[in-house]
Amino acid sequence: xxxxxxxxxxxxxxxxxxxxxxxxxxxxxxxxxxxxxxxxxxxxxxxxxxxxxxxxxxxxxxxxxxxxxxxxxxxxxxxxxxxxxxxxxxxxxxxxxxxxxxxxxxxxxxxxxxxxxxxxxxxxxxxxxxxxxxxxxxxxxxxxxxxxxxxxxxxxxxxxxxxxxxxxxxxxxxxxxxxxxxxxxxxxxxxxxxxxxxxxxxxxxxxxxxxxxxxxxxxxxxxxxxxxxxxxx
Numbered sequence: 001x002x003x004x005x006x007x008x009x010x011x012x013x014x015x016x017x018x019x020x021x022x023x024x025x026x027x028x029x030x031x032x033x034x035x036x037x038x039x040x041x042x043x044x045x046x047x048x049x050x051x052x053x054x055x056x057x058x059x060x061x062x063x064x065x066x067x068x069x070x071x072x073x074x075x076x077x078x079x080x081x082x083x084x085x086x087x088x089x090x091x092x093x094x095x096x097x098x099x100x101x102x103x104x105x106x107x108x109x110x111x112x113x114x115x116x117x118x119x120x121x122x123x124x125x126x127x128x129x130x131x132x133x134x135x136x137x138x139x140x141x142x143x144x145x146x147x148x149x150x151x152x153x154x155x156x157x158x159x160x161x162x163x164x165x166x167x168x169x170x171x172x173x174x175x176x177x178x179x180x181x182x183x184x185x186x187x188x189x190x191x192x193x194x195x196x197x198x199x200x201x202x203x204x205x206x207x208x209x210x211x212x213x214x215x216x217x218x219x220x221x222x223x224x225x226x227x228x229x230x231x232x233x
Contacts, residue, residue, distance in 0.1 A: 103118050113206075118225065159176070
């Protein structure tokens with residue numbers, strides 16, 4: 001049996017050891033807590049910076065693409081069907097700079113399409129059916145193609161559209177037609193691609209399609225078009 005004095009001593013000693021242990025644990029945990037706080041702060045700060053950067057980019061885009069006063073002699077005129085009129089309405093709201101070409105596809109005999117002037121061509125050459133840039137700058141490039149499969153026989157058909165700048169791919173679209181629920185049906189399919197690209201003098205823009213034999217030149221011969229418009233310098 002321990003005397004009251006000994007019990008008091010042991011209790012005080014145990015409390016002292018527990019305090020020392022707690023102090024050591026607190027010291028060992030403090031760097032972990034500090035690291036977590038730093039991580040959370042850094043993550044929050046980077047998130048705020050990212051949101052601010054995206055907001056700034058969107059504001060600049062809106063300011064850049066806002067309506068501009070029309071100048072005499074700068075109106076673009078297109079001929080063609082309904083889609084050509086739709087393109088015209090869209091393009092009227094974009095401030096293009098001088099260089100422009102609107103072209104329709106010639107009936108192909110291989111995978112690379114050839115183009116001819118179709119209403120608009122200014123400061124862009126067409127060399128052997130391929131548009132060639134004459135003024136460097138940022139260009140809006142789009143391609144609209146129509147495919148017509150008269151009768152699906154049951155075998156699926158993969159149609160691919162690729163757009164190139166100087167032989168390097170920029171955009172690609174692949175679609176599978178004549179699936180099991182389309183047997184014995186006549187299929188019409190539209191492909192549309194659009195992108196912005198900074199182009200230099202003598203850069204060439206080309207379009208390739210496989211299964212080119214299905215490109216529609218019977219119903220909509222003037223709706224297979226390629227547009228190249230200089231957006232800014």
